[in-house]
Amino acid sequence: MKEKTVRYGIVGAGMMGTEHLINLRHLRCEGVAVVCVADPHLPSRQLAVDLAKSFDWPLKVFSGHLELLESGLCDVVVVSTPNITHYQILMDIINHPRPHHILVEKPLCTTVADCWKVIEAARKRPEMLVQVGLEYRYMPPIAKLIEIVKDGLLGHIKMVAIREHRFPFLVKVKNWNRFNSNTGGTLVEKCCHFFDLMRLFAGSNPVRVMASGGVDVNHKNEIYDGKVPDIIDNAYVIIEFENGSRGMLDLCMFAEGSKNEQEICVVGDIGKGEALVPESIVRISTRQDGRDGVRTLKAEDDRIKYQGLHHGSSYLEHLNFLSAIRHKGKRTPAVGLHDGLVSVAMGVAAQLSIEQGRFVSIKEVTSENKFKPSELF
Numbered sequence: 001m002k003e004k005t006v007r008y009g010i011v012g013a014g015m016m017g018t019e020h021l022i023n024l025r026h027l028r029c030e031g032v033a034v035v036c037v038a039d040p041h042l043p044s045r046q047l048a049v050d051l052a053k054s055f056d057w058p059l060k061v062f063s064g065h066l067e068l069l070e071s072g073l074c075d076v077v078v079v080s081t082p083n084i085t086h087y088q089i090l091m092d093i094i095n096h097p098r099p100h101h102i103l104v105e106k107p108l109c110t111t112v113a114d115c116w117k118v119i120e121a122a123r124k125r126p127e128m129l130v131q132v133g134l135e136y137r138y139m140p141p142i143a144k145l146i147e148i149v150k151d152g153l154l155g156h157i158k159m160v161a162i163r164e165h166r167f168p169f170l171v172k173v174k175n176w177n178r179f180n181s182n183t184g185g186t187l188v189e190k191c192c193h194f195f196d197l198m199r200l201f202a203g204s205n206p207v208r209v210m211a212s213g214g215v216d217v218n219h220k221n222e223i224y225d226g227k228v229p230d231i232i233d234n235a236y237v238i239i240e241f242e243n244g245s246r247g248m249l250d251l252c253m254f255a256e257g258s259k260n261e262q263e264i265c266v267v268g269d270i271g272k273g274e275a276l277v278p279e280s281i282v283r284i285s286t287r288q289d290g291r292d293g294v295r296t297l298k299a300e301d302d303r304i305k306y307q308g309l310h311h312g313s314s315y316l317e318h319l320n321f322l323s324a325i326r327h328k329g330k331r332t333p334a335v336g337l338h339d340g341l342v343s344v345a346m347g348v349a350a351q352l353s354i355e356q357g358r359f360v361s362i363k364e365v366t367s368e369n370k371f372k373p374s375e376l377f
């Protein structure tokens with residue numbers, strides 16, 4: 001029997017919104033359709049309409065998410081708006097009488113308190129599924145390394161080092177990403193991806209964070225409404241986990257000369273594994289087999305029909321979420337609200353550590369809330 005079409009609405013039709021639109025187009029044979037978008041910025045709306053027209057998808061457009069919700073046109077809402085807007089949009093979707101499943105772009109929100117309020121609200125709507133867009137988990141070489149670690153081939157993981165060396169932040173609609181107040185800070189905004197991965201590899205929750213970073217090269221000559229951007233462009237972050245594992249992030253956003261954008265290195269008491277993106281390579285060996293035993297594996301995933309901006313991970317993210325929606329009750333989204341919250345808490349702790357030049361405990365950044373930190377995990 002043919003399954004019912006799952007209808008999507010996209011709130012925020014900028015770079016990631018159109019990326020979701022194109023990914024969903026490639027999932028058309030799975031029974032999905034994008035039926036509406038909401039965006040207050042006319043050029044973004046127009047771009048989405050033109051793109052959808054070329055796919056033969058007539059789109060209904062709205063200038064705001066409330067009208068989109070009221071229309072009752074869609075079953076799933078993709079939230080791909082500036083970070084600072086996620087909180088209110090999520091609360092409006094969750095509190096709307098008509099249930100919608102939600103895929104929200106990372107970071108879940110810009111503060112721990114807002115993440116928690118979203119979690120509280122979502123608890124009252126168990127009929128709605130919410131997935132957070134921490135899609136680096138799905139990049140084939142990273143997914144392969146996660147599998148290797150889960151299979152115990154490297155033993156107990158003791159160290160996780162993630163290096164991201166890349167180009168500066170791109171220009172966004174109305175330059176929202178130039179200021180910490182809109183993004184949560186670089187270590188929340190983009191590094192939540194890496195904190196999420198560290199936690200997965202370590203198999204444990206974070207206890208405390210120490211970071212050093214600054215605005216040293218990028219954006220120094222940019223001025224918006226009389227203000228110079230304050231987002232950091234490089235940092236080292238050290239994280240200690242409950243089980244004694246350690247994580248380290250090495251972020252540099254003026255490193256266009258890198259062969260790989262992400263290099264992930266995981267060492268356990270049995271062996272070492274590495275994942276390289278975009279080379280899409282995994283290297284693995286054990287202490288016993290040493291350097292001569294290093295195997296290099298090409299990581300591919302035949303399910304990917306569209307590589308897009310993130311090496312096929314957005315495609316797999318949608319495939320996974322669609323499966324959770326279709327098997328509701330039996331499957332949960334792979335990346336839930338708590339994962340979103342902890343990745344934000346780690347970023348907030350790292351930003352605070354840079355500001356104050358000291359170790360910051362996760363308890364400290366979560367204690368402003370009425371709940372106990374242990375409830376987070």
Ligand SMILES: NC(=O)c1ccc[n+]([C@@H]2O[C@H](COP(=O)([O-])OP(=O)(O)OC[C@H]3O[C@@H](n4cnc5c(N)ncnc54)[C@H](O)[C@@H]3O)[C@@H](O)[C@H]2O)c1
Nearest residue numbers: 012013014015016038039041044080081083105106172173
């Ligand atoms: N998963 C990833 O790797 C990844 C990569 C890039 C961006 N992102 C995230 O995606 C989100 C969007 O980023 P982007 O790069 O597409 O930015 P963008 O500036 O290209 O697009 C944002 C769009 O949202 C619209 N918008 C602003 N306020 C809105 C509102 N209240 N309702 C509806 N639309 C609104 C803007 O007009 C714009 O068209 C951010 O949360 C960002 O962190 C994720």
